[in-house]
Amino acid sequence: MDITSEAVIKAAALLGAGIAMGFGAIGPGVGEGYAAGRACEGISRAPKEAGLLTRTMLIGQAVSESTGIYSLVIALLLIFVVGG
Amino acid sequence: MGFGAIGAGIGEGYAAGQTALGISRQPRVSGQLVKTMLIGQAITETSGIFALVIAILMISTGVRTGGNAVLDIAAVLGAGIAVGVCGFGVAIGDGYCAGRACDGVARRPSIGGQITGTMLVGQAVTETPVVFALVVAFILLYSGFSGGLEKAAALLGAGIAMGFGGFGSGIGGGLPGGAASDSVSRREELRSKIIGTMLIGQAVTQTSAIFALVVAFLLTFASGEGNSIVRIAAFLGAGIAMGMGAIGPGLGTGVPAAAACTSLRVNPRVGPVTTRVMLLGQAVAQSTAIYSLIIALLMVYVV
Numbered sequence: 001m002d003i004t005s006e007a008v009i010k011a012a013a014l015l016g017a018g019i020a021m022g023f024g025a026i027g028p029g030v031g032e033g034y035a036a037g038r039a040c041e042g043i044s045r046a047p048k049e050a051g052l053l054t055r056t057m058l059i060g061q062a063v064s065e066s067t068g069i070y071s072l073v074i075a076l077l078l079i080f081v082v083g084g
Numbered sequence: 085m086g087f088g089a090i091g092a093g094i095g096e097g098y099a100a101g102q103t104a105l106g107i108s109r110q111p112r113v114s115g116q117l118v119k120t121m122l123i124g125q126a127i128t129e130t131s132g133i134f135a136l137v138i139a140i141l142m143i144s145t146g147v148r149t150g151g152n153a154v155l156d157i158a159a160v161l162g163a164g165i166a167v168g169v170c171g172f173g174v175a176i177g178d179g180y181c182a183g184r185a186c187d188g189v190a191r192r193p194s195i196g197g198q199i200t201g202t203m204l205v206g207q208a209v210t211e212t213p214v215v216f217a218l219v220v221a222f223i224l225l226y227s228g229f230s231g232g233l234e235k236a237a238a239l240l241g242a243g244i245a246m247g248f249g250g251f252g253s254g255i256g257g258g259l260p261g262g263a264a265s266d267s268v269s270r271r272e273e274l275r276s277k278i279i280g281t282m283l284i285g286q287a288v289t290q291t292s293a294i295f296a297l298v299v300a301f302l303l304t305f306a307s308g309e310g311n312s313i314v315r316i317a318a319f320l321g322a323g324i325a326m327g328m329g330a331i332g333p334g335l336g337t338g339v340p341a342a343a344a345c346t347s348l349r350v351n352p353r354v355g356p357v358t359t360r361v362m363l364l365g366q367a368v369a370q371s372t373a374i375y376s377l378i379i380a381l382l383m384v385y386v387v
Contacts, residue, residue: 003313011317014383018321021379022328025372029252029332036340036365040358044347047354054361061368068372075325075379079387 013082017075024071031064120189120200124182127207131171131178131214138167138221155229158236162243163221166250166300170217173251173334177210177258184262188269195272202268205279206261209286213250213257213293220246220300227304234308237316241323242303245380248327249296252334256289260341267349278348281359285341288366292330292337292373299326299380306384314387322383329376336369 039057043050142160185203189196224239231238264282268275303319344362348355 007313011313014314014317014321014387015324016321017379018324018383019328021325021376025329025376026332028372029334029336029369030339031336032365032369032371033256033333033336033339036362036369037343039365040340040343040347040362041350043354043358043361044351047351047357050354050357050361054364057361057365058368061365065368065371068375071372072375072379075375076382079379079382 010082013078017078020071020078021075024068024075028064028068032061035060035064120196120203121182121186123200124178124185124203124207127204127211128175128178128182130211131175134214134218135167135171138163138218138225141225154233154236155231155239158239159224159229162239162241163224165240165243165247166217166224167214167221167247169247170250170254171214173254174210174214174258175254177254177256177261177338178207180255180258181206181210181261181265185265185269188266192269192272195269198272198275199265199269202275202279202282203261203265206258206264206282206286209283209290210254210257210261212290213253213296216293216297217246217250220297220304223301223304231308232311234310234312234315234319235306236308238303238306238308238319238323241319241321242300244320244323245296245303245326245330246300249299249330249334250293252331252336253290253293253296254334256292256334256336256338256341257286259338260285260289260345263342263345267345271349271352274348274352277352277355278345281348281355281362282341282345284359285338285344285362285366288363288370289334289337289341291370292334295373295377296326296330299323299377299384302381302384318383318387322380325376325383326380329379330373333370333373337366340365340369 035057039053042053046053142163181203185199188199192199220242224243229235229239260282264278267278271278299322303323306319308315308319340362344358347358351358
């Protein structure tokens, strides 16, 4: 095993990319699902507002998505800029 | 053999412990509902039985991956994590489904058979991740592998990917199963529509487990002849990315599926609308699992 310090840095970056994307995907997944669930409930109670509820759900999910996108960006940076 | 036994001990303890925790979530006892409860518990038990089988196989048959002792350890640990962690989630999901079904039978004992039937369909879909995990575990334990430390990291990564990846889908599949059983108990005339919505919703929750299975297979059969620390980290990172990454979406897609099944019971006329919104919401929730899949694939093939 070639343990040059350069290789260690690259290895750490790749491991970090995996951890970043892995754990980073948990939160948005759960949160967006919850928003979708409440939207379905709301539509069952007020079907005429389906359009408004759907739009609100999507806006809320887009905000939740932001941290997931940050994780993706960091993971990609770690893979290609440091680990490449 | 000594190293193999250590690996088997850790893998077995992990598998059995995780699944025991999951089975402890089995439905609460209701006096006159023993029959439904026992059927539901029997399905929930299967995850534990899979884990027991893998553990016994690991102890009694010497695991010979054909490579060196490090590969043996990695394969054994990977197999244990795959079935153990995945079984944990699946058992929670199955138990939740059975619990809601028992609730429903207590409310309407006269249609107990229909409720139990709905529960069984829901639990069957919830079982799929642990079946995937069992397949991955058998492949890890009994295919011959050769390679260096990189291959060992890949095997461990495969186990992590499948184990944690199936955990979320296991729980996420049980949520709509439980909601459907409960909804059938309240409006049994809508049973076929409720089961239909439940199945569509559950299908989406299982996609994360399928991504995890794909990554586990890719890692298991990736070539890893050398010992480069960079590739070791890449394979482990890929497994962690997909494994952990599938937890959230697996869980999260289950929540709208459950809500859609409940909404159908509350207001059946808007069924098509809620199903559409459920699918839309599930698609967005699934996105981070797709990011994780991309990162995992990049780390297996590009780095």
